[in-house]
Amino acid sequence: MRTYSIWADARWAGRHGIGRYATEVLARLGDTVRSLPFSGKPADARDAFRALGKYDDADLIYSPGYAGFISRAPQLLTLHDLIHLEVGGPQGVKYVAYYNAIIRPIIRRSKAVLTVSETSAHAIREWLGDDTVDVINAGNACSPAFKPPTETTASREHILYVGNMRAHKNPGVAMSILREDEDLRLRMVLPARERSEAILMADRMGVGSRVSVISGLEDQELAREYHSAIATVMPSSLEGFGLPALESVCSGTPVVYWQGCAAIAEAAKGAGIPINELHDPAEWAKNIRAVRDNATPARPTERPSWDDVAKRVSTTVREVASRGLRS
Template identity: 40%
Template sequence: MIYVDDRRTGNHGIARFAREVLSRLPARVSGPVRRLPVHGSASTPLDCLRPGRLRATSRDLVVSPGPNAGLSRAPQLVTLHDLIHLDTGSRLKREYYERVLRPAIARAGRVLTVSDASREAIESWLGPAAARVRVDVVGNGCSSAFTRDGEVERFTRPTLALVSNAKVHKNVEVVFRALARCPELGMVVVGPAPATMAGFAASAGVTDRVEIRHDVPDIQLARLYRGSAALVMPSTLEGFGLPVLEAMSCGTRAVYWEGCAPVAEIAAGSGVAVTGSTDDREWAEAMDKAVRGEPLHLPGTWAGRYDWDRVGDRFARAVRKLA
């Protein structure tokens, strides 16, 4: 029996990944696929103590599209998108990674991730166990809403898009300071921390040029990307960089920090790279360059690298190896 943890929902990155790969899984594996009988938030480290995983036996397999493992007799195939929690998470989360997640990965002998940069980080983190664990890069896809064709949001001035939360590694404050240097530009912020974002805008003196939105569906987000002069992605740590993929698929160039390897993996050669992650003057210059640049042209093979069917195939292949 294959049990899947389908609790990741919404419009954020892991939820999109979960929705796309789990919906494709039953058609790509033999035998029954059932929902894991675990309830409650999948984001708390204490999720590992929920008893529902004990329903599975040693002959079953528990599959998670996120970094969720716990008490179970069954092997657990998890998707570890990144190791950001080891740098920015609470002590409890770090303990979960070390005492629960790493042993579960070692027992399964396989773990999934979404980028080459994350694979390298995971192999280093596994230490001696890396020799016994296969780290499969299944990649990430771009949902069908994100194309060049479709409705375009109209703005009265050149407008940037910032799609992010306000966590420290997202590095968003520098963008507001840079915007203060570009009085002709506006910005639309999409994310789950409107009060914090509003505070950054007020501190930079750009409140009148910043609009903040929350929980935006894909169709509306694609409309925003198409109408934006550029996407700004200031993250210093990422597992993948989904907003860059989505924006570029809609024909919009990205401004990003060159030291964030997963983002650079997607945008290199087509975006505008910044060398100093906290240098608001350089960010302002890069934003201006992106706004004034030529239309974005992507190689013909670019989109094929981020096809959800291919991601679903790779995900299912790993499941079949362990099931």
């Protein structure tokens, strides 16, 4: 059996989002997939132009994120979503140019791209407009730490928001819910660099005294946050997957989300509560009160595992490497 030269861009590894996906998947691909010895940020557009040296002769370069290189080596990317293409203004123009000039040609050449949900797979197929490309949904998963509590949790008086302050996640909607219920509190799990932005927004909305921001949690600590919350709120208008939804329902805590965000509905595995009107805080508050009064644990219809995700990725990596696409 031939041994292929397969290299992975491990710079994506981290705690949350794409970083978590990269960490979990790369750890399970085995010794035949080695890490590129590169530094710098893979998401920096200038990184596409770096000199690859001997790695230009690889059978395949695998990326657990969306970025790639200008190289004669075939590449397999993981396109988690197309949210970048929804960004407006000058930055949005840059993203469109990057996706059209760098990402799309890489995908069309390899005839394959990985993604994390059926929602994203559909969007990618529409964007590519190329039936010869296999768009493979390898799925997503969450840590074993996210499971229902073994002991009864004390009275729950707050809702939980896990994510960041980007516009499409609508953190202001989560804060506006507090205006409808003076006994409710909000805990936000955010990157530390966004703490002051969140606090300023909460103060401007008149709910600053009831909003707490926390950062840098390990899985066990985040699981306790899910356990102690009435519900996790996800007012995103767009997501590629929505990992906090899966983490929450696997922890036994319902997730309340806007019904127009198909990815969150998919991630919640039948244990989510949809909201009809994204910007109606009264509807959010009404459904959260219903969850609090009912106190029924969330029960997802399935629990995806990282082993299954990595197996699908590994199969695709080796299949694309065996095609002999190097030019």
